[in-house]
Amino acid sequence: TTGVDASLRFVGERWSALGYVQTRDYYNSFASVEDDRSAANQVAEQYSVPSTGLGARVEYRPPLGEDFELRLGGDWRETEGRTQERFFFVEGAGRRGRIAGGRTRTLGSFAEIGWEDGPFTLTGGARIDRWWIEDGALTERVFSTGDVLNDIAFPDRSGWEPTGRAGAAWRVGETVTLRAAGYLGWRLPTLNELYRPFRVGADATAANAQLAPERLRGVEAGVDVRLLPNARIGATLFANRLEGAIANVTLGEGPGVFPGVGFVGAGGVFRQRRNLDAIDVRGIEIDGAIDLGSWSLSAGYSFVDAEVRADGPARPLDGLRPAQTPRHSLASTLAWRATNGARVSFAARYVGTQFEDDFNSQNLSDALTFDATASLPVTRTLTVEARAENLTDARVVAGISGDGLIERATPRTLWIGLRYTN
Numbered sequence: 001t002t003g004v005d006a007s008l009r010f011v012g013e014r015w016s017a018l019g020y021v022q023t024r025d026y027y028n029s030f031a032s033v034e035d036d037r038s039a040a041n042q043v044a045e046q047y048s049v050p051s052t053g054l055g056a057r058v059e060y061r062p063p064l065g066e067d068f069e070l071r072l073g074g075d076w077r078e079t080e081g082r083t084q085e086r087f088f089f090v091e092g093a094g095r096r097g098r099i100a101g102g103r104t105r106t107l108g109s110f111a112e113i114g115w116e117d118g119p120f121t122l123t124g125g126a127r128i129d130r131w132w133i134e135d136g137a138l139t140e141r142v143f144s145t146g147d148v149l150n151d152i153a154f155p156d157r158s159g160w161e162p163t164g165r166a167g168a169a170w171r172v173g174e175t176v177t178l179r180a181a182g183y184l185g186w187r188l189p190t191l192n193e194l195y196r197p198f199r200v201g202a203d204a205t206a207a208n209a210q211l212a213p214e215r216l217r218g219v220e221a222g223v224d225v226r227l228l229p230n231a232r233i234g235a236t237l238f239a240n241r242l243e244g245a246i247a248n249v250t251l252g253e254g255p256g257v258f259p260g261v262g263f264v265g266a267g268g269v270f271r272q273r274r275n276l277d278a279i280d281v282r283g284i285e286i287d288g289a290i291d292l293g294s295w296s297l298s299a300g301y302s303f304v305d306a307e308v309r310a311d312g313p314a315r316p317l318d319g320l321r322p323a324q325t326p327r328h329s330l331a332s333t334l335a336w337r338a339t340n341g342a343r344v345s346f347a348a349r350y351v352g353t354q355f356e357d358d359f360n361s362q363n364l365s366d367a368l369t370f371d372a373t374a375s376l377p378v379t380r381t382l383t384v385e386a387r388a389e390n391l392t393d394a395r396v397v398a399g400i401s402g403d404g405l406i407e408r409a410t411p412r413t414l415w416i417g418l419r420y421t422n
Contacts, residue, residue, distance in 0.1 A: 383421070
């Protein structure tokens, strides 16, 4: 993978402006392994997947007095990219080629206001976005003959998405704060979801150029309690409904040639990205922190009960749990900092069991991992930094393919580097 990021920001007393550009490209190769693991044969190759992202944001905060804060602004984002692939390999050579990609754009404006009077705080915000999905195309051809297998120009699409959020907080005395919020949100499908297929082991997942945006509706209510001036604990109940949720839906099993991905081997599964009717999510989050001068401790726990609502080709998923969505997760960090800027921290993370696939037929075991970081200033401008991930080298299963191939998450990994600040 290669990439370049650049941004430029201007800040005034009551305004700010930001512009940025991001470029990415990567190479990806896929192989199938014989059952006795005696040989591996290349089956597909994404020899170039370039993309470019552009964006800008402006914001103005007019003076409204001490009790009010108003923010007005707008933003623009544009992403363009394509996947260039060779597939249908015979004797180490790709016999067919695929180029697919397109462009997405959003242009939005927003207004956010906050009001605070004594123990009461009210916030509200609204925005309107115009979105476009454009220039989508798929071309597949046979290299030896030049025959065109597919030459599709997907129709351009566009739409409007209004969203908003309202919240309230009430400080009950010096130690307790009650809060509640309701919100609407949305997400445009990514270029990957629209146009780029991918493989994991023997499984293949096709893109879907007809995906619609996801839309979120949610409410939450919580309480924060400050037991001591340096200690806090909070709890939040939430309920969300994600309509049109994009998921990888199983449509067939190999061996065979499936549209949009090519060959799927024996034991492999063919999936396509599809919009589900909805995913209903309910749960609770609990977090707390205590600061003891040079030492600090923070921890958080979440319980998530999620359920798929589906019809049509995805109807077998109705009532199941979304793939790779654990019910329980826990994280905790113990940190120490010195007066000279040195810092050391240890973190523990637990993720409960979850399902690997949309049919809930394969389990991913729970996992407990430990991380550590340390930084030591050498001079006023130079700092040595070290980081360790998965200190105990725990075996964390990140995925299981349809034929039972296990993919491991990051093993014990050590990093060291220098940071220069002026």
